[in-house]
Amino acid sequence: MGNFEQKVEKFIEIFIEQNGYVKVLEGLKNTLIIAVLGLLIGIVIGTLIATVRVIPKYKILPRILNGFCSFYVGLFRGTPIVVQLLVFYYVMLPLMGVHMTGVQVAIWVFGLNSGAYISEIMRSGILSVDPGQMEAGRAVGLSFGTTMMKIVIPQAVKNILPTLGNEFIALIKETSVVSFVGAADLYVAFNYIGSNSYEFMVPYLVMAMIYIVLVLLISLGIKLMERSLRKSDRRN
Amino acid sequence: MIDVINLTKKFNDLNVLNGISVKIEKGDIICVIGPSGSGKSTFLRCLNCMEDPTGGQIIFNNVDIADTKVDINIHRRKMGMVFQHFNLFNNKTVIQNIMLAPVHVQVKDMKKAKRKKLKDDPAYNTTKAEIIKNARENAIKLLERIGLADKADVYPSTLSGGQKQRVAIVRALAMNPDVILFDEPTSALDPEMVGEVLDLMKSLAEDFMTMIIVTHEMGFAREVANKILFIDEGKILESGTPEEFFGNPKHPRLKEFLSKVL
Ligand SMILES: Nc1ncnc2c1ncn2[C@@H]1O[C@H](COP(=O)(O)OP(=O)(O)O)[C@@H](O)[C@H]1O
Ligand SMILES: [Mg+2]
Numbered sequence: 001m002g003n004f005e006q007k008v009e010k011f012i013e014i015f016i017e018q019n020g021y022v023k024v025l026e027g028l029k030n031t032l033i034i035a036v037l038g039l040l041i042g043i044v045i046g047t048l049i050a051t052v053r054v055i056p057k058y059k060i061l062p063r064i065l066n067g068f069c070s071f072y073v074g075l076f077r078g079t080p081i082v083v084q085l086l087v088f089y090y091v092m093l094p095l096m097g098v099h100m101t102g103v104q105v106a107i108w109v110f111g112l113n114s115g116a117y118i119s120e121i122m123r124s125g126i127l128s129v130d131p132g133q134m135e136a137g138r139a140v141g142l143s144f145g146t147t148m149m150k151i152v153i154p155q156a157v158k159n160i161l162p163t164l165g166n167e168f169i170a171l172i173k174e175t176s177v178v179s180f181v182g183a184a185d186l187y188v189a190f191n192y193i194g195s196n197s198y199e200f201m202v203p204y205l206v207m208a209m210i211y212i213v214l215v216l217l218i219s220l221g222i223k224l225m226e227r228s229l230r231k232s233d234r235r236n
Numbered sequence: 237m238i239d240v241i242n243l244t245k246k247f248n249d250l251n252v253l254n255g256i257s258v259k260i261e262k263g264d265i266i267c268v269i270g271p272s273g274s275g276k277s278t279f280l281r282c283l284n285c286m287e288d289p290t291g292g293q294i295i296f297n298n299v300d301i302a303d304t305k306v307d308i309n310i311h312r313r314k315m316g317m318v319f320q321h322f323n324l325f326n327n328k329t330v331i332q333n334i335m336l337a338p339v340h341v342q343v344k345d346m347k348k349a350k351r352k353k354l355k356d357d358p359a360y361n362t363t364k365a366e367i368i369k370n371a372r373e374n375a376i377k378l379l380e381r382i383g384l385a386d387k388a389d390v391y392p393s394t395l396s397g398g399q400k401q402r403v404a405i406v407r408a409l410a411m412n413p414d415v416i417l418f419d420e421p422t423s424a425l426d427p428e429m430v431g432e433v434l435d436l437m438k439s440l441a442e443d444f445m446t447m448i449i450v451t452h453e454m455g456f457a458r459e460v461a462n463k464i465l466f467i468d469e470g471k472i473l474e475s476g477t478p479e480e481f482f483g484n485p486k487h488p489r490l491k492e493f494l495s496k497v498l
Contacts (some may be wrong), residue, residue: 140316155326
């Protein structure tokens with residue numbers, strides 16, 4: 001165990017004296033930014049796709065849009081996230097002649113990717129809302145889009161909040177690969193500490209603990225949210 | 237006001253409406269009766285194009301709204317609809333349920349008038365705050381009329397069935413419609429709540445609201461309607477005043493139907 005204590009000491013030395021903690025905070029910040037903004041972009045894209053998928057398909061335009069959305073969802077669910085990051089960074093950006101930082105790339109790719117997953121969650125949420133709600137909106141002269149936005153989607157979101165919380169947890173975990181495009185997340189920070197001390201055991205252990213704490217905190221948040229929702233249901 | 241000409245409706249291969257023609261005048265109270273599955277709901281839902289008619293015309297205020305090129309949303313504002321299962325907006329309070337559509341369409345009209353600089357249009361000179369204020373005052377008046385002003389800020393899930401349906405009726409009224417369509421408005425209610433809803437409908441009748449009512453309440457139809465339609469297998473088999481209808485039914489299917497329900 002003496003060996004382990006040495007390793008801990010070494011870690012603490014680098015963590016504090018060589019500003020390792022600055023890197024860790026920076027990494028934590030980037031991990032959270034990528035996950036949170038990715039989730040928000042994902043919710044917007046997912047809601048749009050889910051809406052397209054439930055539009056009645058008599059006309060040609062909804063059919064074309066629907067085809068495009070199916071393709072999009074298939075593409076992002078059918079390829080590994082690392083491949084998506086690399087293709088976006090090394091293929092799409094140069095072709096478009098755009099420059100982005102690693103963190104920006106990660107935000108967009110995780111946003112586009114979670115959009116595909118959230119669209120399925122949102123679609124089941126929309127389908128769980130009584131069709132009479134849409135009918136009542138249409139019957140008073142509101143358009144499909146207005147009824148969707150003001151009546152159906154708010155009820156759908158309420159139904160799927162816990163599932164969205166799980167999607168957020170999944171995002172936090174998956175962001176640990178963003179160093180592939182040079183984004184400095186938690187993994188990069190602890191890898192830096194490890195490389196500087198030639199000692200990886202303690203840094204990776206601490207990293208794992210931080211991820212666990214993050215996930216536990218979010219789970220707790222979801223539970224509290226569910227409870228307050230249930231309360232408001234009763235009050236209703 | 238509504239001229240239905242040879243309306244047909246098919247669901248895939250199923251012919252549900254087989255050529256329905258009827259004229260509805262302002263102030264008419266028309267009750268539609270008939271066996272279950274005969275196409276009464278489909279007929280009603282075709283009138284405001286909740287179901288797109290397969291064939292025929294629905295001339296509403298001189299426009300054929302069965303034509304898919306017309307903007308149906310504009311015409312639906314003038315055609316209220318009341319459902320068997322109320323369909324109040326669950327995520328809105330009672331008063332929001334009533335105000336939502338009036339505020340939305342008036343704000344939309346105002347923005348359009350301002351964009352197009354239609355200075356003579358009354359919508360041009362109003363503001364969103366004013367629209368909301370008026371809609372709220374009107375909603376409160378409507379709630380007072382049905383004795384539910386104290387429920388303005390609760391969510392529909394706390395209301396009884398009869399209260400929900402009365403709110404749904406004033407929600408339709410808030411748009412100042414030319415006609416209200418009712419699809420079995422009392423069928424989902426506990427018996428003790430049927431009366432309060434029928435009473436409200438009677439009071440609309442006294443105000444000369446034009447109404448088309450699919451119902452199984454024969455007593456109500458006899459008392460309130462000025463015309464009754466009997467629909468079976470997607471056709472109007474008989475129509476007439478309540479006296480003719482109940483006093484001297486002619487079609488054998490109607491006689492059979494009445495003998496079952498009366
Ligand atoms: N959306 C639909 N798709 C397919 N068939 C339908 C649909 N709506 C109604 N029908 C059929 O049309 C017939 C008439 O239904 P409906 O108008 O609801 O009858 P009613 O209201 O008189 O009981 C029934 O056979 C029903 O199954
Ligand atoms: Mg019916």
